[in-house]
Amino acid sequence: MADKRGIARVSMRVVGGVIGLGVAGIAIAGASLLPLPSFQVAAPVSTVKPVPADQQRVCPGPLLALAADAGAATTASPFGAPTSTYGADGGSVDTRSLKADADGSSRGEAPQVLTVATPQGASTPPLVAGAQSQSATTDDLAGLATSSCGEASADSWLVGGSTALGQTSLVMLSNPTSVQATVNLSIFAETGQVDAPGAAGIVVPAGAQKVVPLAGLAPSVAAPVVHVQSTGGQVLASLQQSFEQGIDPRGVELSGATGSPSRVQVISGMTIANLATIEGAQSGEGYGADLPAVRVFVPGDQDADITVGAVGENGTAAGNSYAQTVKAGVVAEIPxxxxxxxxxxxxxxxxxxxxxxxxxxxxxxxxxxxxxxASSQPMGDTFLAAVPSAPTPMVHFANPGEKDQKVTIEGRNGKPATLTIPAEGAANVKVGAGMYTVTGGDGLYVSVSFAADGAASSFALNPPGPLAAPIEVYPR
Structure with missing residues (x-):
């Protein structure tokens, strides 16, 4: 028979163990329910405001003659030097020449780079502008060509040119940066995208210009549009087009990039002169290629319902409107x-x-x-306009807003002029060659045109590229 006191001792130990386990469980549960001390360290962060960079503009350089040397049929050679006008609202403008694709006889026969240093501690960069003009009077080229000096870009669109019979079009790629640029040209025509293997991987050396004859990539195209994309260095893309009918030159133009793809494109200052004379020269086979037209390209995969409105500036005819559907991926010209x-x-x-x-x-x-x-982007409140030496310069303002807008145009010499731009209207003012400061131009579309007997040219003004926004940096 078991010892009663031994049994009691075992029973007490069992009961004590159960009680101990219960107390431990309560303690653990209580600890889990009590708020624990917390310790948090916020990630260190600092806001960096980018310093405004020095301002740089590129002038495309002289007009070029293709196959001027019989030994180099595809070489574009410069002839003469353009006349340039440039300036800034503070500091001096430094100029340097890019290495031309075909060397000219002088420093001026090459693209020019304009640079203005941003003062130390400045929150905004200085204003700078430049433009060039050149008249051609050779047996193969005749006409007036002007161009604004623009910012280099990694993405731009050239709307213009032709490689039809008698037409010569040259794509001019100027690389002002210190690194090599690799450029791809996507060419579109009235039949869709052009298969041009040689248009990819075009190398433009640092500080140099490369000229690409468009006919070598897209022959017999009446209405090309060229999308220029670069990696590495950025380039200024320009297009020189010349027209020769038989042995008679019938014009030359140097055009810059248009506005990027958008549902609304504004073209200010389109000028029509001696239209009756041109219409009288038609062959009667429909709307002639010399008559006014808008070239439109749809870069997406959806057809576009297009409405074009032509509204006369102050003192001109009321204008007209036109509607057309343009298929995706093709170029169309609307008369x-x-x-x-x-x-x-x-x-x-x-x-x-x-x-x-x-x-x-x-x-x-x-x-x-x-x-x-070319279509353009709306300007800021204050900007500079460079007007090169060429016949009868005129500055055009288009106001898409709902209120009249008053602008002041002040040259380096002379009294300021004030001009009122009506709401949803436009106006123009005749000026002389030189540099002008325009105030009150916020949201306006601006261009400069030139005209003489049998000569004409134009270029659009665009605002400087946007400043970089402040960024937050989290060190590791």
Missing amino acids: LDHLKDGNYTVTVRSSVPVVAAARTSVAGAKTHDFTWF
Whole structure:
């Protein structure tokens, strides 16, 4: 028979163990329910505001003659030097020449780079502007060509040119940066994208210009549009087009990039002159290639419903409107018929993003010429306008807003001029060659045109590229 006291001792130990386990469980549960001390360290962060960079503009350089040397049929050679006008609102403008694709006889026969240093501690960069002009009077090239000096870019659109019979178009790629640029050209035509293997991987050395004859990539194209994309260095893309009918030159133009794809494109200052003379020269086979038209390209995969409005500037005809459907991936030209001589603002509205530019021609007593009018971006409140030496310069303002807008134009010499731009309207003012400061221009579209007997040209003004926004840096 078991010892009763032994059994009691075992029972007490069991009961004590159970009680101990219960107490431990309660303690653990209580600890889990009590708030634990917390310790948090916020990630260190600092806000960095980028310092405004020095401002740089590139002037495309002289007009080029293709196959001027019989031993180099595909070489574009410069002839003469353009006249340049440039300036800044603070500091001096440093100039340097890029290495031309074909060396000229002087330093001026090459693209020019304009650089203005940003003062230390400045929160905004200085304003700078430049432009160039050149008249051609050779047996193969005749006409007036002007161009604004623009910012280099990694992505731009050239709307203009032709490689049809008698037409020569050159894509001019200027690389002002210190690194090599690799450029791809996507070429589109009235039949869609052009298969051009040689258009990819074009190397533009640092500090140099490369000229690409468009006919070698897209022959017999009446209405090309070129999308220029670069990696590495950025480039200024320009397009030189010349027209020769038989042995008679009929114009030359140097056009820059248009506005990037958008559902609304605004073309300010389109000028029509001596239209009756041009219409009288038609063969009767429809709307002639010399008559006013808008070239439109739809870069997406959806067809575009296009509406084009041409509204006359102050003192000109009322204008007209046009509607057309343009297929995706193709280039179309919309005739601007039933217009009279005058200055117009052309607005292209589309159901999908497009790029656009307008073209007109002028016939003089002895010579002919044509002009491309590029779409542009709205300007800021204060900007500089460079007007090179060329016949009858005129500054055009287009106001898409709902209120009249007053601008002041002040040259380096002379009294300031004030101009009122009506709401949803436009106005122009004649100026002389030189540098001008424009205030009150916020949201306006601006261009500069030139005209003489049998000569014409134009270029659009664009605002400087946007400043970099402040960024937050988290060190590791």
